[in-house]
Amino acid sequence: MRQEYETLGPTAANHVPLSPVSFLKRAALVYRDRPAVTYGPITRDWAMFAWRCRSVAAGLERLGIGQGDTVSVLSPNIPELYELHFAVPLTGGVLNTINIRLEPATVAYILTHADSKLVICDTALVPLLRAAFDVNGRTLPVIEIADAVAQAVPTGVGAPYDALLQGDTAPWSLPADECQALALNYTSGTSGRPKGVVYHHRGAWLMAMGTVAGWSLPQQPTYLSVVPMFHCNGWNHPWAMAVVGGHTIFTRDALPEKLLTAMTLHGVTHLGAAPIVLQMLCESAAAPAVPFAPRIKVLTAGAPPPPSVLERAAGMGLEVMQVYGLTETYGHIAQCLWQEDWDALPPAEQAAMQAMQGVAFPMLEEFRIVDRATGLDVPADGLTQGEIAIRGNTVMSGYYKDTAATSEAFRDGWFWSGDAAVIHPGGYVQIRDRLKDVIISGGENISSVEVEAVLHRHPAVQIAAVVARPHVRWGESPCSFIELRAGMHATEADIIAFCRDRLAGFKVPKTVLFQPLPKTATGKIQKYLLREAARALGPQN
């Protein structure tokens, strides 16, 4: 920089660390008497919500929580968990939201690995926490959230959450460095130990603002909290809602009937949900007789939604935009932006367009599909597969206390997603598979996602997953696992015939198994379990 400019260094007036805490501070003033949260009979405005966040922060500080201290939380989506998304950062601490459907041993591992100083635990999850403590052979200080709306009877495992609020409030403090750690989110660990993904204040600020821009969020949307906040901090939506003064509706759990009732009752305008949740909404007996109007804007991610689900969601008045991301990217960093000329397409073709993962969100720097062998971009032909490589300010700082995994993830200045994708001539990216989910049969790559999309069109199929089974002649062959709809029936031969009409021969499943599918807390199918099951069948002839 030229000397004339160098003398103009940052000052307190013109340089402020980017932090989501600033969104809360502004919302407390700008949206002061507008609703921030509603849960059952409780509604709190932004002034009250912010006051509670600051009071909780003061309570945490009394317990010794400060700069860099990990606060772990086991809670479903309720207002207290939302408050902690601001309260913990206000103390300088690091928020560690733990997947509440994990088994005790993994919770135990996370509490130890994350160097937790304190656990805040919902009453219903106290048995899980106690089991985790048993695994570790030691306890940690606990604060218990006894959810009155859920009529919880406190177990007394720790001091009550409400006792944190004692009338005093923490000051509005920001981190000295905007790259200070804000949150620690463990990967779902579909293979091996979960890894601790570190987010910083700068990244969350940019993610929230980029979400507002990319999703075109209006002022004061009514947002239904469905994405678990233990998953990428609810895709960073809790922080984005503070930018626009959103009103977040909580239902504690994601039962389709509860969600549908809340959507109608509160006039929900926006929500995010995994494809499996969308499917449940569409299939619920409580689904409204007429489509929602105005349409409800929905982000979906976690797995590529089958076009059949997109089609049905559209019919229900849900305007779905598929987004793509990973825990390592704070959630969504690509979006299937609707193009004007899709308006004229028939619904099935529209759904096929929406099945693409699309283009970069505005806060992302770059999103490439790379041939790992050559390091070059694959051609935009919709056919050639490569790996999605990502670069930008909403890529994690790294894995906590795992230098080897961090270096591996960041080779050559990119974050390597492990997802195989193609790029279409229009520039939109479409995921073909997790690299490890690609089935290689007779030298041909088979996208399990493509085969699954066909299976989902079969009237008897509720959910389908396709993995590789060893094959004597072709190396691997597609093996499908199918969960049938209640009261419906299909045979292996039916399914194979159905696929044969719609897929190239080598892509047709050679094995069809009917069984409930194992899923993670976020509705992702645990393919590694299915792969193990397919391998256990032995090589096919």
Added chain:
Amino acid sequence: MRQEYETLGPTAANHVPLSPVSFLKRAALVYRDRPAVTYGPITRDWAMFAWRCRSVAAGLERLGIGQGDTVSVLSPNIPELYELHFAVPLTGGVLNTINIRLEPATVAYILTHADSKLVICDTALVPLLRAAFDVNGRTLPVIEIADAVAQAVPTGVGAPYDALLQGDTAPWSLPADECQALALNYTSGTSGRPKGVVYHHRGAWLMAMGTVAGWSLPQQPTYLSVVPMFHCNGWNHPWAMAVVGGHTIFTRDALPEKLLTAMTLHGVTHLGAAPIVLQMLCESAAAPAVPFAPRIKVLTAGAPPPPSVLERAAGMGLEVMQVYGLTETYGHIAQCLWQEDWDALPPAEQAAMQAMQGVAFPMLEEFRIVDRATGLDVPADGLTQGEIAIRGNTVMSGYYKDTAATSEAFRDGWFWSGDAAVIHPGGYVQIRDRLKDVIISGGENISSVEVEAVLHRHPAVQIAAVVARPHVRWGESPCSFIELRAGMHATEADIIAFCRDRLAGFKVPKTVLFQPLPKTATGKIQKYLLREAARALGPQN
């Protein structure tokens, strides 16, 4: 920061300098075949627009422009000026857009003070540039934009702009430091020499994104370019449009008939304009017979708009949001966010609400009204005046080569706006006056803005301005200057009687003068000239 986190330093994968250049790079891919600019018969899509920006950058680099070099521009709002908003930053250079209505001596001063290496000049402004060179007794290299749409005949003062485009393109490069200088914008200099306000890449990125969030910009708006790009780089809207793939319509000048035609022809959805421009639109013979539907979203700033103008604009189908800012804050940093309960108010009361400057934009950190004597916030009573103090990432780096003025502006960790304001009980701020425009009569503060708002309701008044005139007994008294509507008439006694019905006695102008008002390029009334005129009248008895 804890050691475990310190090892996770920034890498090329997870840390990218914030720069508006990244918006263009994304837009070139995401909005590739969607229109970016339209001017007369010319329409270019984002792919072509981005290609031209990079080609111009390559051309500038051939001329030796690089890191930290100032490129000055004298141009009305046309696509070339928009291109330069990306091309100059791509070279690492600093864009210096000069107010085209300045007199030669001031242009000469700016060219010298800014250390310009090159001037890019529209044909119509070549006489101004030549006169400025004459003042300085030296020339600079010149590139001439011969605007074909305006049927310009090139003067040959320098190489033609189009010759910069030679088929090669500059690479997508970002500054090493996001706080690197991006633009140098001289203040309008209502008193004394203009000062060079320095913007950096980080600030412009945040300003653009904050504008998208605060103005709720949708995808692909159709934006009419009215705010001169030599004024805070058009309030940073050129960069914001790249975030959302906006389509910018150019008319070269702001004649109301041209603007209205463009609004109808292109289906304009958004624009920014000074209140004086809104007034001209409302009063134009070309104004549409029925209100625009859907309504056109308008930001207005530069001076507090009289409620009468807001009321008429609403009737025309313009949804006006008043915003507030200064050259030193990249443009708007406060906004009069519409509140739901205003919907039920009668139009005149709505206009009174809209006459407030409101609350902070989402990218701003803080916006206070401070009693300079005590350093404390004034009470939120709507009465007590204080000075607007501002802190955030969209506050300038400082004044170029003016350490004294920079320190003065940044005392105590705040940027001091020089504007006097009150804060209403609802938390909305309202400007009373430039501090130096406050009239102090018999120990009472009189807001010139308040008196002007009343004058604007008089049917014969086109524009009014009120300043202090020395007064023998009370120190100062309000002196009003009025530009009458064509064909209308009013006497001093009429005006005084009109005000007496609507204002406290001490606020009623004691002097009324009828004359055309002096204005700056951006429609601001040059009150310092009126103050001089009022002083020249001598003290009133």
